[in-house]
Amino acid sequence: MSIKVDSKDEIIMRLVHYFVTEEDYQPIIVNGVKNEIWLENLTAPYRIVRINSNYIHNEEQLKFDNFKVKNIAKQIKKKTLSFKVNTLNILLDLNEDVNINNDKDINTYKIENFKDVKKEGGITKIYPKLKTFMNKKGNNLDFIVKITNDINNKTEKDNKNYEELFKPKKIIVTKALIAINILMFILSIMMPSIQSMFILSPLSVKAGEVWRLVTAAFLHGDVIHLFVNMYSLNIIGTQVENFLGKNKFLTIYLGSAITGSLLSCVITKSLSLGASGAIFGLLGSILYFGYHYRIYLGSVLKSQIIPVIAINLLIGFMMPFIDNAGHIGGLFGGLFITMALGVGHKDDKTNQINGIIITIIYLLFLSYLLFLR
Numbered sequence: 001m002s003i004k005v006d007s008k009d010e011i012i013m014r015l016v017h018y019f020v021t022e023e024d025y026q027p028i029i030v031n032g033v034k035n036e037i038w039l040e041n042l043t044a045p046y047r048i049v050r051i052n053s054n055y056i057h058n059e060e061q062l063k064f065d066n067f068k069v070k071n072i073a074k075q076i077k078k079k080t081l082s083f084k085v086n087t088l089n090i091l092l093d094l095n096e097d098v099n100i101n102n103d104k105d106i107n108t109y110k111i112e113n114f115k116d117v118k119k120e121g122g123i124t125k126i127y128p129k130l131k132t133f134m135n136k137k138g139n140n141l142d143f144i145v146k147i148t149n150d151i152n153n154k155t156e157k158d159n160k161n162y163e164e165l166f167k168p169k170k171i172i173v174t175k176a177l178i179a180i181n182i183l184m185f186i187l188s189i190m191m192p193s194i195q196s197m198f199i200l201s202p203l204s205v206k207a208g209e210v211w212r213l214v215t216a217a218f219l220h221g222d223v224i225h226l227f228v229n230m231y232s233l234n235i236i237g238t239q240v241e242n243f244l245g246k247n248k249f250l251t252i253y254l255g256s257a258i259t260g261s262l263l264s265c266v267i268t269k270s271l272s273l274g275a276s277g278a279i280f281g282l283l284g285s286i287l288y289f290g291y292h293y294r295i296y297l298g299s300v301l302k303s304q305i306i307p308v309i310a311i312n313l314l315i316g317f318m319m320p321f322i323d324n325a326g327h328i329g330g331l332f333g334g335l336f337i338t339m340a341l342g343v344g345h346k347d348d349k350t351n352q353i354n355g356i357i358i359t360i361i362y363l364l365f366l367s368y369l370l371f372l373r
Contacts, residue, residue, distance in 0.1 A: 008053055008092055011111060011134075012037065015090065017147045018133040019049055021154045030072055038072070042080060042294070043348060045126050046088035046107070048073055055093040062098055065091075069106055080294045081301060088123065161345045162296075165243065173246045174237035177253065178230050181275060184218045185226050195219055200272040202265035206371060213265075217257035219273040229275045236282045243289055248341045249282075255337045255359075256281020256330040262366035263329025277326035281334025283309050288338045329366070336362055 019025040025039035039049040056062050077085045089108040100108050117134045124130050188194045200216035220226040241249040260277020290297040316324030339355030
C-alpha cells in the first residue's frame with residue numbers, strides 16, 4: 001500500500017524530524033496559532049525554530065508575521081530567563097514578489113522545495129546535516145511511519161530521562177551531613193577545645209592549618225545557628241542531591257565550604273564558623289541547574305531561588321555579625337563547581353571544560369590573595 005504526501009507536508013515532516021531527532025529540539029505549545037510548528041532548544045545556535053505553512057502574499061502581511069514572531073519569542077525569553085533568543089523563522093508559502101528582511105535576532109528563510117534547503121548560505125550553513133535529511137526518498141506510507149516512529153522514540157527517550165532526573169530518590173548524603181553537624185555541635189559543647197582546633201582562623205590557615213577551611217563548616221556557635229543552617233541544608237541539600245546525585249552533591253558541598261572559607265579569610269579576616277558558605281554553594285548549584293532546566297523550573301527560579309539568594313545576601317550585608325564574604329565565596333564556588341561537573345542530560349563538554357578552568361582559576365585566585373599577597 002502506498003500513500004501520496006503533499007510536497008509542503010513532506011518538507012514539514014522532514015524538518016521536524018531533523019530538528020527533533022538530530023538537534024534535540026522539543027515542540028512548544030503556542031496558543032492562538034494555526035498551521036505553525038514551534039520548536040525549542042536553549043543550547044542551539046537558534047534557540048527557537050518556527051515553521052510556518054500559512055500563505056503570506058504581501059510585505060504588510062510579512063511585517064505582521066514578524067511582529068507576531070517577536071512577541072512570542074519575547075514571551076519565551078521571559079519564561080526561560082534568557083538574555084537573547086535567536087529565532088529561525090522558516091516560511092513555506094511566501095509570495096515570490098515579497099522580499100525578506102531579517103530582523104534583529106530573527107533570521108527568516110523561504111523554503112518551498114528541497115532545493116531551497118540546500119542553497120549556499122542558507123540554513124544548512126548552521127545545520128549542515130540537514131542536507132542529508134532533506135534527500136528525497138519517496139512519498140509513501142513507510143516514510144511517514146519511519147518519521148513518526150523516530151520522533152516518538154526520541155520523545156519517549158527524553159521523557160524517560162526527565163522522569164529519571166526529577167523523580168524522588170533516596171537521600172543519604174544530606175542526612176549524613178546533618179548528623180555530622182549535630183554530632184560536632186554536641187562534641188564542641190562537651191569539649192570546647194574542638195572549636196579552637198577547627199574554627200576558621202585566617203592566621204592559622206596562613207600558617208598551614210588548611211584543614212580549617214573545611215572543618216569550620218561543621219561547627220556552629222549556638223543552637224539557633226545550628227537549627228537555621230540544618231533546616232536550610234535539609235531543604236536545599238535534598239533538592240541538589242536528588243537532581244545531581246550523591247557524589248556531585250558532596251563535591252559541591254565541600255568545594256563550596258572551601259571557597260567560602262577562603263573568601264572569608266581574605267575579606268572578613270576574623271574567626272568564623274558555620275555551614276552557611278557550603279549551603280550558599282548549594283544555592284549556586286541549584287541556580288545553575290535551574291537555569292539549564294528553566295523550561296521546567298523557570299517559575300521556581302524567579303519566584304523562589306533568586307529571591308532567597310538575594311534576601312539572604314541583603315540580610316548578610318545588614319547584619320554585622322554575619323560572614324557575608326563566606327556566603328558569596330560559597331555561592332560562586334557552588335555555581336562554578338556545578339558547571340564543571342555538569343547537570344544531568346544537559347551536559348555540554350564545552351561548558352564543563354569552561355567550568356573546570358573557571359573553578360581552578362577561582363581557587364588559585366583566592367589562594368593567591370590569602371597566602372601570597
